[in-house]
Amino acid sequence: MSKNTRTSGMRLVINFTISLVYLTSFSLFGQDTDTYFSFLKQLQYEKAKSTLQHWENPREKEALQYLADLMFYGGQQPVAHIKIAPQTRFEEALFHLTQGYRHLYYTLNKSDAFKDFYAAHEIALETKDAPLIKATLIAIFEYYHFEFLHNSKQFQIYLREYKKLTLDTVDTVILDLYSLIFLSQTLETPGVAYFKLAENLDIHLKEISKESRLIPRIYYEKAVNLQMRKIMDSAATYFESAFDAAGTYPFLQNIRFTSKIKLSDIEYQQKNYQRALDLINQAKDYYDRSDTIRSNLFLSRYSALYYAGLQKYDSAYFNFKKSTEAEYKLDYRRNTLEINGLNVVLQTQQKELENNKLKQNRIWFYVAMSILGLLLLLSYLSYKNIGAKKKIVEKEKEVQAQKMEKLLKEQELLGIDAMIEGQEKERRRIANDLHDNLGSILATLKMRFQHLRMKGAAGGNEQKLQLENTDELLEEAYQKVRGMAHASNAGVHAQEGLLPGVKNFATKVSLSNRLAITVIDQRMNERLENSLEITLFRIIQELITNIIKHAQATEATIHLTQHEDAINIMVEDNGKGFEVLELRPTAGMGLYSIQKRIENLKGELTIESVKEKGTTVIIDIPIP
Numbered sequence: 001m002s003k004n005t006r007t008s009g010m011r012l013v014i015n016f017t018i019s020l021v022y023l024t025s026f027s028l029f030g031q032d033t034d035t036y037f038s039f040l041k042q043l044q045y046e047k048a049k050s051t052l053q054h055w056e057n058p059r060e061k062e063a064l065q066y067l068a069d070l071m072f073y074g075g076q077q078p079v080a081h082i083k084i085a086p087q088t089r090f091e092e093a094l095f096h097l098t099q100g101y102r103h104l105y106y107t108l109n110k111s112d113a114f115k116d117f118y119a120a121h122e123i124a125l126e127t128k129d130a131p132l133i134k135a136t137l138i139a140i141f142e143y144y145h146f147e148f149l150h151n152s153k154q155f156q157i158y159l160r161e162y163k164k165l166t167l168d169t170v171d172t173v174i175l176d177l178y179s180l181i182f183l184s185q186t187l188e189t190p191g192v193a194y195f196k197l198a199e200n201l202d203i204h205l206k207e208i209s210k211e212s213r214l215i216p217r218i219y220y221e222k223a224v225n226l227q228m229r230k231i232m233d234s235a236a237t238y239f240e241s242a243f244d245a246a247g248t249y250p251f252l253q254n255i256r257f258t259s260k261i262k263l264s265d266i267e268y269q270q271k272n273y274q275r276a277l278d279l280i281n282q283a284k285d286y287y288d289r290s291d292t293i294r295s296n297l298f299l300s301r302y303s304a305l306y307y308a309g310l311q312k313y314d315s316a317y318f319n320f321k322k323s324t325e326a327e328y329k330l331d332y333r334r335n336t337l338e339i340n341g342l343n344v345v346l347q348t349q350q351k352e353l354e355n356n357k358l359k360q361n362r363i364w365f366y367v368a369m370s371i372l373g374l375l376l377l378l379s380y381l382s383y384k385n386i387g388a389k390k391k392i393v394e395k396e397k398e399v400q401a402q403k404m405e406k407l408l409k410e411q412e413l414l415g416i417d418a419m420i421e422g423q424e425k426e427r428r429r430i431a432n433d434l435h436d437n438l439g440s441i442l443a444t445l446k447m448r449f450q451h452l453r454m455k456g457a458a459g460g461n462e463q464k465l466q467l468e469n470t471d472e473l474l475e476e477a478y479q480k481v482r483g484m485a486h487a488s489n490a491g492v493h494a495q496e497g498l499l500p501g502v503k504n505f506a507t508k509v510s511l512s513n514r515l516a517i518t519v520i521d522q523r524m525n526e527r528l529e530n531s532l533e534i535t536l537f538r539i540i541q542e543l544i545t546n547i548i549k550h551a552q553a554t555e556a557t558i559h560l561t562q563h564e565d566a567i568n569i570m571v572e573d574n575g576k577g578f579e580v581l582e583l584r585p586t587a588g589m590g591l592y593s594i595q596k597r598i599e600n601l602k603g604e605l606t607i608e609s610v611k612e613k614g615t616t617v618i619i620d621i622p623i624p
Contacts, residue, residue: 036064041170043213043251045072059084063094070098074251075105075290089123093132096120100139105290114143130165137162141178145185155182169207173214176200180221190228198225216245216255223262232266239263257286261298264306273309280306297326308441328593446474498533499524502540502558515548521560528567528623535601536569536621539594543571543617546591551575551615562623569619577611 039048045068055061062082069079081102086092100116107113121136137158144155159182163175176197183194201222208214223238243259246252260283267276280302287295300323307316371378449471499521506517527533540558547553553575561568591607598605603621 040068040071043249045069045251059087059091060094063091063098067094067098067101070101070105072249072251073105074253075288076250076253077289079106089127090132093120093123093135096123097135097139101142104142108293110143114140117143134162134165134171137165138174145178145181169204172200173204173208173218176204177217177221180225184224195225195229198222201225213249213252216242216252219245220255220259223259227262227266232269236263236266239266253286254288257283257288257295260286261302264302268302268306268309271309273306277303277306277310293326297323300326311441311445313441313445446471449474497527498536499560501533501537502560505537505541505544506558509544509548515553516555517544518555518557519560520557523562524560526562532601532621532623535597536567539597539619540569540571542594547571547573547575547615551577553614564623566620566622569621571617572614574614577609577613577615579611580607580609 036048036051039045039051049065049068052061052064055064063084066079066082066084073079079102084091084095084098086095096116096119100113100120103113103116104110117136117139121133121140124132124136140158141155141162159175159179162171162178166172166175179197180194183197184190198221201218204218205215205222208218219238219242223235223242226232226235226238239259239262243256243263246255246259260279264276264279264283267273267279280299284299287299289295300319304316304318304320304323307313307319499519503519506519509515510517528536544556544558547556551573553573556571556573559568559570559572561570595605598619598621601621603619606618607615608618609615
């Protein structure tokens with residue numbers, strides 16, 4: 001968990017590096033911009049804006065002011081939105097970059113940012129302008145940075161592309177920082193490559209002035225590396241230096257927030273639980289407003305650990321529940337980003353096919369005119385020859401389109417499989433923490449309380465009654481934690497399959513809650529593809545969780561029926577029901593997420609519910 005918090009500080013890099021991209025390119029657009037982008041490169045946004053007083057092009061001036069404001073505030077304070085009507089390729093690039101960063105900093109659905117960043121990258125590749133290409137690459141890096149963990153290594157392609165364009169020290173710093181971040185965000189534990197690359201941080205500290213606003217970011221990365229190497233005292237010193245050097249600049253807000261988080265984690269590892277809790281409470285004053293879901297996840301998850309260390313289990317459970325809700329929202333957003341990214345790539349490739357078709361038609365037109373002008377007598381033979389070649393070209397296009405469609409489908413399946421694998425690892429880790437740490441603490445507490453209860457047996461009736469009530473509350477808390485651990489850790493193992501996993505889950509939930517679950521299966525004799533089985537299991541798990549939380553039901557039935565080309569799932573309960581027509585995405589995020597998963601599997605979802613008579617959810621999924 002602790003290594004994930006380090007990713008929040010990366011946004012500083014975007015603010016100072018995006019300026020480098022345009023530093024040498026503006027001579028192409030009729031006005032010298034070296035001074036403006038030199039200030040941006042040094043994070044001197046105020047001075048950068050002052051250089052625009054005599055800017056000749058009003059559209060460019062407004063767009064450049066807007067870009068400087070977005071970078072200065074970094075999503076921490078509102079920035080008035082402006083409309084840009086681009087008339088040149090440079091203005092189009094500015095439009096997509098500013099729109100992309102606005103989506104990234106100020107909207108909940110970050111996927112819209114990818115569309116603009118990708119469009120800007122396409123323009124840069126067409127113009128073959130290196131600084132502009134760097135800008136779009138950095139924007140795409142920031143898009144990937146918003147992911148909690150990386151379940152693919154697509155970013156490596158862009159890192160290699162950026163490395164080819166590296167010219168100076170700042171470029172090297174950018175490349176090293178992003179490489180360090182992405183190496184730590186993958187599902188694998190950082191290895192030799194990470195620690196070897198981290199040695200460059202000391203070199204960068206010597207190359208950059210101590211007065212530079214870039215110093216806090218390097219201090220922070222140095223502290224993260226020291227913490228991974230278990231050199232805690234030095235790590236704490238660098239985190240404190242990063243916090244102090246960040247000052248009060250809004251674009252350095254995330255450095256202050258994550259530094260406090262990491263300092264509290266160091267205190268927790270040294271079992272200074274109260275000090276850790278004090279630091280996490282200080283971090284609340286600096287949370288990242290451009291990504292409140294992730295900030296709240298960090299605050300709640302770490303608070304839960306610290307309260308548990310202080311044996312304040314009510315507060316620990318409350319904060320853990322809040323962190324789980326934030327984690328669910330973050331996971332849903334990440335899935336949306338991945339799917340949207342694939343859609344944009346598909347649209348771009350379709351556009352390329354259309355452009356190629358236009359070019360080929362133009363070539364054939366010139367060939368036909370030449371043949372008609374020079375070889376009139378052979379026009380009939382030429383016409384047949386052209387027709388034959390056109391059919392060949394169309395056939396090749398069709399084959400190419402089929403290959404691209406197959407490739408995109410394979411990439412999507414690989415992305416989904418990796419995403420599911422990451423989710424399963426995180427669920428197992430959380431369940432083990434609940435069962436091994438908080439569960440064992442509650443069990444020990446119950447044993448000690450029962451010992452005290454035996455000693456106080458000679459007390460009055462009122463004292464005995466209070467002891468019995470407290471004992472019941474401890475038992476209830478223990479069973480709930482144990483049930484949550486079992487439910488979260490329940491899953492589809494490769495050796496078992498969907499049906500045994502569902503039956504095992506139903507048994508554990510029935511034992512842990514006041515809900516009797518029956519599993520009825522028909523023709524469930526053949527195994528499905530593993531990722532499909534895991535997805536179906538998580539859908540069933542989410543439906544049962546909704547019944548426990550909202551339905552007030554005492555009985556539930558899970559029907560599993562496998563046909564030749566489809567699988568049918570029906571989940572029924574005898575709970576209080578609800579009005580289906582009143583269900584909205586914001587009010588029923590669980591069912592809304594389930595519906596999106598089913599749509600991604602090309603399936604159908606039907607919900608039937610009657611108040612006071614229960615609910616039935618029917619799911620039909622085609623089997624590929």
